[in-house]
Amino acid sequence: TSAYSSPAKSLGDPGITPLSPSHIVKDSDADDAVEQLFLVVVAIDFGTTSSGYAYSFTKEPECIHVMRRWEGGDPGVSNQKTPTTILLTPERKFHSFGYAARDFYHDLDPTESKHWLYFEKFKMKLHTTGNLTMETDLTAANGKKVKALEIFAYALQFFKEQALKELSDQGGSDFENTEVRWVITVPAIWKQPAKQFMRQAAYKAGMASPENPEQLIIALEPEAASIYCRKLRLHQMIDLSSRAPVNGYSPSDTIGTGFTQAKEHVRHKRQSRTFMVENVIGEIWSELEEGDRYIVVDSGGGTVDMTVHQIRLPEGHLKELYKATGGPYGSLGVDYEFEKLLCKIFGEDFIEQFKIKRPAAWVDLMIAFESRKRAAAPDRTNPLNITLPFSFIDYYKKFRGHSVEHALRKSNVDFVKWSSQGMLRMSPDAMNALFKPTIDQIVQHLSEVFDKPEVTNVKFLFLVGGFAESPLLQQAVQSAFGSRCRVIIPQDVGLTILKGAVLFGLDPAVIKVRRSPLTYGVGVLNRFVEGKHPPEKLLVKDGTRWCTDVFDKFISADQSVALGETVTRSYTPAKPSQLVIVINIYSSEQDNVGFITESGVKKCGTLRLDLTGTDASVPNRREIKTLMQFGDTEIKAMAIDVATSKSVKVGIDFLNY
DSSP: OOSOOBOOOOOOOTTSOOSSGGGTOOSHHHHHHHHTTOSEEEEEEEOSSEEEEEEEETTOTTEEEEOOOOSOOBTTBOOSOEEOEEEEOTTSOEEEETHHHHHHHHHSOHHHHTTSEEEESTTHHHHHOTTOOTTOEEEOTTSOEEEHHHHHHHHHHHHHHHHHHHHHHHHTSOOOGGGEEEEEEEOTTOOHHHHHHHHHHHHHTTSOBTTBGGGEEEEEHHHHHHHHHTTOOGGGEEETTOSSOBTTBOHHHIIIIIHHHHHHHHHHHTTSOEEEOOSSOOHHHHTOOTTOEEEEEEEOSSOEEEEEEEEETTTTEEEEEEEEEEESOSTHHHHHHHHHHHHHHHOHHHHHHHHHHOHHHHHHHHHHHHHHHTTOOTTOOSOEEEEOOHHHHHHHHHHHSSOHHHHHHHTOOTTEEEETTTEEEEOHHHHHHHHHHHHHHHHHHHHHHHTSGGGOSEEEEEEESGGGGOHHHHHHHHHHHTTTSEEEEESSGGGHHHHHHHHHHHOGGGEEEEEOSSEEEEEEEEEOOTTTSOGGGEEEETTEEEEEEEEEEEEOTTOEEETTOEEEEEEOOSSTTOOEEEEEEEEESSSOOOBTTSTTOEEEEEEEEEOTTSOTTSOSSOOEEEEEEOSSSSOEEEEEETTTTEEEEEEEESSOO
């Protein structure tokens, strides 16, 4: 509160060099000059359950190359991505990632494996940790803790090395990191600290640096999907609502079977991993007129998040109409339901013990479940068999003194039977019941979004992300919303975000207007006004009456902000000798905030102005003008010393405050 603020107007000052030039420059020629510094854009889709990368050379932006096929793979799961699993040696050094990590861990002797550190599905920790810091820990399968930042940095470094190696092999000469612009995707509903955490992990992995932040762009998953969806042509998608056949399949085949046929149809063509993205706008797009609205639902392993966009022609720029929303309703929810079912049958005490004592066998069981989970469909009639690992059967007998078969008989879970081949036999209804809670939450959330006044007249709903491959989810969304809009699923739906993220890296300015998810501001002193200000906020200093804790609002929740639009404030050091000004930033989900002490207002970060190295012979009362940008995927700030017009070093921090 030492720095009081003048109620400066929120007018951008064009005389100041912006932080990331490519995001603010209006005329496109200048834009090209910035973009040409990088030879290639590599996007990493760092997912909860699976991850991958894709790239495009800036000279031929219409070709998107998806990473080489990886070693390993699972029965019943075909895709270009690799599981998000990581293995560290007992000495906590990086060992392997993906299928390689999983298989190596699985083949270790149980006496050895308990010393190795195996992590999976760890990305959700960034979403669920309320007070995320650089010190936040992750727990390995054996119960040991490691700093989350290290794990994320190892994973990103692995992708960095894989991508650079592939680019070098392809070009025949070593590819330098400096020639790459990196894009990392995160859920749009992630709060600012989680985005900053990802950026810090990328710096640690050597992708970019605090001195060269533009080399890394954080992209929002549903936005990336949206950018890709507008390029779709009719043969590249499945329209669940069409009464006419798509690709020559009638609608009755489309759910489920049409998907398989369509996939086959793609697979024959796809010996290469290069996707052409036409520069024209796709056919689906040609039906959209200026001002049309559509919703993108990105359903992944951990989170589901959705964004509502409106088209601005002629360039087809996008404008966000309603702040991104969603929640932890990803396909992991189905895995948790399966785990709950196992606890119900075999006892929670046994499952907890089994996970700790036989972690590799537990991983095996979940892999077996995964391939059956993918076979679930609305019209399925035959049961689904899940193989129980031998060590599960064996350990259960030791633990309880009776057989797995006996447990199933007395559990009263009548839709799960024991088959003589050593498998759990689930009826289709039992499997569908595991999906229900998660799918219900998605449909419920979508209904709430559809009811918002900003979200009327939506023309299309694009269902993307790995979970969108599920016929159960497709059917639920189609039956709930098919009457309001057309439900469209891109083919290769699991790669939609990856390809869109590459397009975003090539042209980050395509999304012109976003909505702020929260209200942001700072605490300031204002002149005390009798009758207006509460008496307990009165502070008398050198004979002047001040009102403390006043919330000075930078931006409101759900307010629309254009790319490059700045919020300007001026701050003055309390004493001329002061070298650092630290200003606390507060946030709230409410619009109208009067004081920083109100309920729901949280301190969420700091703005730090470093005045060292600026000229000390300036007038007594220095004015530091601060410009903040809220229209990008991350919040950015810069500052200038008004007397000298020199820029002041500024840091905006949501992690270490």
